[in-house]
Each structure stands twice: as C-alpha cells, then as structure tokens.
Amino acid sequence: MSSEQHATSSWTVWLRNHIKRTVPEGQWLPDRQPAYVRSWIYVFGVATLAAFLFVLASGLALAVGGAAWWHTSRVGHFFNSMHLWSTELFFVFMVIHLWGKFFMAAWRGKRALTWITGAVAFVGSIATAFTGYLSQTNFDSQWISTQAKDGLNSVGVGALFNVLNLGQMLLWHIVLLPLVVGVLVVLHVILVRRHGVVPPFDAQPPEPAALAHTELPETAMQAPTDGADPVQVPR
C-alpha cells in the first residue's frame, strides 16, 4: 500500500475531511458576520450559550459538595443560588431566542435540522430542569416528586422510571440529561456555523459588484441558501 493510499484509507484523514466539509475553515470562529446580525435579537442565542456554561460550571461546583451541601454551607448555598439563577436566565434567553427565530421562520434555507435540534434541546432542557427540582433534597422536591409521580403514572410512563427515586433522578440530572442537552447544543451550534444565521425576510441580496469587492471565501455565512445575501461587514 502506497503512502497516498494509506492516507486516504486512514480514519483520521476521513474524519478531518468530513469536518472540513461539514464546517469549512473560517466558519468556526468567523471575524465577519452578515450586516443584519447587528441587532439585539441575534444576541439571545449566544446569551443562552453563556448562561448554559454558567449552569454547567455551578453544577460542577455543586457536584463536589453533593446534593445536600447547600443546606449546611454558605459556599454551597452560593453555588446553589448561582445554579438556580443561571438556569432562570438560560430559559429566559432561550425562550426569547425561540420567539425571535420562530417569527423569523428560521427553518428557511435548509435550516430545518438547526431548528429541530434547537427545539429538541429546549424540551430536553425542561426535562433536565424538572429533575433539578427533584434533586433539591427538601420539602419542595418531596412535594414535586409525588405530584410528578401521579402525573407520569396517569400517562402510562410511570413504570419506566421512578421520580421518587432520588438516586436515579440525581444521576439523570447531573449525567444523563446534561449529556443529551450538551450533545444537542453542540450539534445546534455546528449547524448554525454550517448554514449561517438566518437572514431577516427583508434582507436585500447584494449587488454582484459588491460581492466581487468583498472577495470573501464561498461560505454559507455570506450566501444564505434561500437567496437573501446581504453584504457582510466586519464585526
């Protein structure tokens, strides 16, 4: 086998080429964005991401002390409050991001999978938050778990998992569901970088001369697949 054949049959080369095809170089961390991105409504996606990082960081700190740490320690209480409020902001930003993208019909231009991964991540986040309520180890979590048990039994899924089982719900909350949401968020961001942010309905396609002037590489960011293609400006 020649060295060239060996290179093409290597899984590392295949993976490298696949990544290049999925999100071409220059689109991962771009320094230019379409002009229409200069709007506050485009900020809420990355604000959601920032809040999510705070949720993960405060959750990691809480994992060190355990589920009941915050009852007995001021430091634990601080991280518990940080976990709660970053989650609140995560949902506020995510819902406003959802409203903005819904009214923008963000599934346009072959962005259906971007929309779907975002919607499923939203549902997964709700499930993760619910199991967080169950992990508080207080009267609230007792009350919520018994109410949830009745609700889940009434729809016939009570045999699959037990919301009264603190160990199970805590592991779901800190391992299983964050993994699901994390993978969906990563896929969502990859798809956003691949297809570019969705343009507004009234975005005007640029003059051919303007495109020639910019001399940008052929990326999805500068060429939304639904035809709208405003001139880019540096950020």
Added chain:
Amino acid sequence: MSTAVAVSLINAVPSAHGLLSRRAYFLHWGVVQISLANFIIIVLMVVLFVLALILPFPGGKAVKSEEKRDEQ
C-alpha cells in the same frame, strides 16, 4: 409527645421555608390561573423581546464609516 410540642413542630415546618412559605398570589382568568411572580416574568420577557427588536445595536456609526471606507 404533648400537643403543644406537636403544634410547635408543625409550625416550624413552614418557617423552615422562609420566604417560600408565604402564600403565592395567583391571578385568575376563567380556567387560566398563574402566579403573579410568573406573570411578571413573562411580561418582562415580552418587553425584553420587543426592546431587542426596536433598540438600535451599538456600533452602528462605526459600521457606516467602515462601509464608506470600503466603498472608497
């Protein structure tokens, strides 16, 4: 256990919640009911959404000057 001790223990349960032990104020519109706190948060989110649509993004002047420079 005496009745007085039992009553004091029962009274201690809501006090353990602190602020959370206060009764939530609920709004009612027919079959719809929502706590005032949740209603205020939703209103604030709608306000934030509208502001995000109408408020100008900072740095607009800088962009225009850059565009002019590009045109030159």
